[in-house]
Each structure stands twice: as structure tokens, then as C-alpha cells.
Amino acid sequence: MSRRVVVVGHGMVGARFVEEVRRRDPKGARIRLTVLGAEPRPAYNRVLLSTVLAGGLSAPAVELHPAGWAARLRVDLRTGVTATAIDRERRIVRTDAGSDVSYDELVLATGSRAWLPPIDGMADPNVVTFRDLADCERIIDLARPGARFAVLGGGLLGCEAARGLVARGVDVTLVHPKPHLMERQLDGGAGEVLAGTLRRLGVDVLLGRTAVAWEAGAGLRCTGSAVPGGELVAADALVVAAGVRAETGLAADAGIAVDRGVLVDDRLGTSDVRVHAIGDCAQHSGAAAGLVQPGWEQAGVLADLLTTEDPGARYRGTPPVTRLKARDVDLATVGEPGALDGPGAEVLRFADPVGGRYASLALRGDRVVGGAMIGLPDAAASMIQFYDTGMPAPADRLGLLLGRALPGAPETADPGHLPASAVVCRCNTVTKGALVTAWRAGATDVPALSRATRAGTGCGSCGDTVRGICAWLAESDPPVISPVREEGAA
Secondary structure, X not given: OOEEEEEEOOOHHXXXXXXXXXXXXXXXXXEEXXXXXXXXXOOEOHHHHHHHHHOOOOOHHHEOOOOOHHHHOOEEEEEOOOEEEEEOOOOEEEEOOOOEEEOOEEEEOOOXXXXXOOOEOOOOOOEEEOOOHHHHHHHHHHOOOOOEEEEEOOOHHHHHHHHHHHHOXXXXXXXXXXXXXXXXXXXXXXXXXXXXXXXXXXXEEEEOOEEXXXXXXXXXXXXXXXXXOOEEEEOOEEEEOOOEEEOOHHHHHOOOOEOOOEEOOOOOXXXXXXXXXXXXXXXXXXXXXXXXXXHHHHHHHHHHHHOOOOOOOOOXXXXXXXXXXXXXXXXXEEEOHHHHHOOOOEEEEEEEOOOOEEEEEXXXXXXXXXXXXXXXXXXXXXXXXXXXXXXXXXXXXXXXXXXXXXXXXXXXXXXXXXXXXOEEEOOOOEEHHHHHHHHHOOOOOHHHHHHHHOOOOOXXXXXXXXXXXXXXXXXXXXXXXXXXXOOOOO
């Protein structure tokens, strides 16, 4: 007899969980799925919001599924419906639509919400967070020619928002309270080079400023400068990218254990055995917050467990890899920033602030355990491959730092020299070998490879590598084309 699984949340992770369940149970013989999504629109790729903001993609282009997909997959999808309470004793989810939805198993994929700093003026209509497509559309509406924007927050999202707005042709000032940008992922040297790169692209970067008020019609009032009484950053609109908080309210109100997120174990189970949590709302010791790959890996593990496809499946964590998704800014980080200062670490650094290039690597026992690369795409590819595979780093440390082809190491700039085990798309854990297999099965162009393997459907940063592998395969392993028999031929 099939079990009813209710998914609260129709974002990237909730949608991925549904796909993973139907890959294992295509006819719904084991699992009946109901999905409650608070947003009224179909699921979309949040990672690509910065590209939408910059004008590189339209909103429909980032939707994850074609029309009618839910019906074809036997999924009861209810968009624009918000879950308001969980009755754990009766196993019911209450909604703002006035209906109760019963469950055998409940999956929380509620994600996270943008955090608004507790300062005056945040209720002004010209203050917008940068979290979803509705936010993106509001920002675009405000980005009129000649408009002045302040962006509050110099983390990953803030940098992407600032670059996207510059691409819209508006004046942008990025305000960050810390001494350097992206301090959670970068050391001071890398943050300085990133700031220089953004300034060359047209972003005015102000560091060490704490916002104290938004003054409608004037701008953002900040302290931390040498100006008596604080500094006013002139702006017509404010984009807030000051961090996010896990959506834990639904779980906490139901008495489920929460901390910074909903606490889960390796089976993605909460303190209630019938309730599970995945993605940004979940707190697992091995998952970095705010990244898509952990959520998608969790979705696969939970699908294995709930469909009983693999009762032994466990989520053990995801090594953190971060890519900044902004045009003309090539930045990648691996591991934790603390690895660069950890005891016993061998640390390598290269800095070219004028050229917008920076590299830092931390090795322990000849293994890459942390690092950051800016403006060095070949070196970044090498760094990620060494980090993913755990291969010993070569003796030529300078070559590793600069991304040169190395004897006995993968030449990551050349698809032909990548090992089959190399992870090309981290969001979906797609290896080069999986791409080759899909090619030989008939997926002989980039869109077909993406459909067959999902490569390139996450953050999009692997797109160049996928295209390179496709071009290499077309040359080295061309598809076999059956001869066409002419009409009337014997």
C-alpha cells in the first residue's frame, strides 16, 4: 500500500525531492506525493536570480519544469498555498486555503528567508531584499535609467546583486560592515582583489560601514567613516542582502527541535520520526548553509529512504565549494576559510591586485583542504578537482597555484585529460564519465547532455566545462549516423 508524503516547500530542494522520488517510483506505487508551495509560481532556479537581475535570462527561462509536469508525474501540486501549522498527533498539515492535508511522512523544504537588519526605514517600498523572483522583479522595476542603488551586504548575494545592477546601467554603491568582502569564504587578500574587480566593473565599494538607517528620498545612513555624525550614501533604492535565516517557525510551533535550523540526523529525520527536513531549513553538521548541492544530495538520500530503494542510505555531509555567479567575475572557493590558518597547514598565495587575480591554497598532507581563486579559471578548476578527489598535490606548487598542466595530474583545462571520475557539475554530482556515457547513449549536444545528466541545471558555473567536453566528444567520438537510403534504392 502506498504512503502519502506531503512536501512543504516548492523551491529548488522540494522540487528536486519530488523528481528523485519519481525516478525511483515512477508510477506512484509506493509514494503518493502532495506538494504545498507558498509561492504562486512554478518552481525555479534561485541560483540564477543574479543572471535574471543582470538581464541575461528572463524569469520564465529559470523555471525548473515545463507546464503540466506535475500531472505527468502523478504529483498533487498546490502552488500559492501556505502551510500554517502541523498537527503531529493527527498527522495533518493545516493551510491558509482552509484545507487540511493528511500525511504518513512529512518533508519540510521551507528554505530560508532574507534577514532585515533592525534599523529605521526598512518598511519603505524602495527597500527590497534579494531572495526570490518577486524580489528580482521589484528591483528591476526600480532600476530605471539614472537610478542610484545602495546594496547592503558584501557576501555572495550582495556581490552578485551589485554586479547585476551595474549591468542594468544604474549607479551602485555596495556597503559592507566588515573589513573585506565575503569574509566567510575569503581571506583579506582575496577580499581586496574582489573589491578591486568590482570597482573596475563600476561598483563603488564601501567597507567597514555599519548601516544605521534608511532615509527615504536621501539614502543609507552609515557609521564607521571619518565623517562626523555618519555618512550618507546617496541612493534612490536599497537592496538588502545582509544574510538569511532558516525557516523554522512551522517546525518550532509544532514542538520539533530546532536551533539555527531544523535539527536533522544522517537520515534527514527530525525529533519526530514522521517528519523530515532538507535544504536550507535543515541543520546538519556536515552541510554548509546557503548552497544548493547539500540540499540536492539530501533530497536523493531521503528519496532512497522513503521509497525503500536504499534503506541504508545516509547523508554524511557535503564538502563546501562556492562559485560567485556574476558576469566578468571568476571566483571559486573550496573548504572552510579557517583551513588557511589551521595548524600544520601548508599555505600558498599569489596576488595580482592590478590584474584582478588572486590564489590561496591550504594543503595538509599534500591534500588540498581549502582555497580561493579569483581571475584564474584554470587554477580554480584544478583546485576543485584536487579538493573533490583528494588526490595528492604535485610537487610543483607554483604550477598548481597558476593552473598549469602538471605531470601526473589532471589537465583540467583540457577535457580530454580530465579523469572519468572528475566531478564536472557539483550541484548534481555529474562526472565526466557520466557525460561520456550519456553521449554514447545518444545525448550528442549540450542540451541533450543536460537533460540526460542534469549537468548545468544548477548554478550554471560548469557550463563552459560541459560545452568543452561536448566539443571534445564530437571530435574524438563522433556520433554514428546511419546512412539514409534514397527513395527507390535497392
